[in-house]
Amino acid sequence: MTEHYGLEIDRWFDVDLPPEKWWTLPMVGLFYIYKQMVPTSKWLDLNQHEWRHRDAKVFFPFKFSKCYFPDGKDWLRWKVNEEELSDKNMEVLQAIRGNNTCFVHVRRADYLTDKYKAIFEGCCTLDYYKNAITYMQDKHPDLKYFCFSDDLIWMRENLPLGDNVTYVDWNTGKDSPLDMYLMSQCENGIIANSSFSYWGAFLGRKKETVIYPQRWWNSKVGSPKIFPDNWIGI
Secondary structure: OOOOOOOOHHHHEOOOOOOOOOOHHHHHHHHHHHHHHOOOOHHHOOOOOOEEEOOEEEOOOOOOOHHHOOOOOOOOOEOOOHHHOOHHHHHHHHHHHOOOEEEEEEOOOHHHOHHHHHHHOOOOOHHHHHHHHHHHHHHOOOOEEEEEEOOHHHHHHHOOOOOOEEEOOOOOHHHOHHHHHHHHOOOEEEOOOOHHHHHHHHOOOOOOEEEEOOOOOOOOOOOOOOOOOOOEEO
16 A cells, blocks of 8 residues: 555554555556456446455445444554654644634645545535634634644634634644644534545544535535534534
């Protein structure tokens, strides 16, 4: 698995992964070659909702479901050593734990490309963020906001967050999951239609209020069944 920075779950979370079978990479290679030769094949159709096997249930991209999450949150625990955090991250973490806080996550860069535009265009709009911020400000007038994004310039220019806001722009490359860790420590969250901020809201500190976009993607199967009942869709 080479997309992004590969499989890193055991680096950031307290999990024991099973050993990889010797035939995994050759099999993935064969699937890739087959898909290139027969792009319309239903056997590797990434638009189908799910694929069943007697020993496994595989969800294709953007198709995970809360129905298969274990009860509670102890099944996926962070193993970040806070003593090794940078001074900037430690300063933000202390501010998060010392205030009534809300993270705001915006994902734009890859969602605006031709590859993904048809899937995500018109879903997580500026109106969504403005309505979510208004809701948060009415419910929690003393909130301190922490912003995370691949386009912080857009956030600065468009979101009415006032002066009590911090823009986190230094966790890049292989340190990017530290943004998710900081999100997970906030008391409230406004997430994008992105699994990155979804897990930032789901994991870590118990959230008082989480707001998510009701329109997660442009799909005939509708939004995924991933949202806890106490989260608020806008």
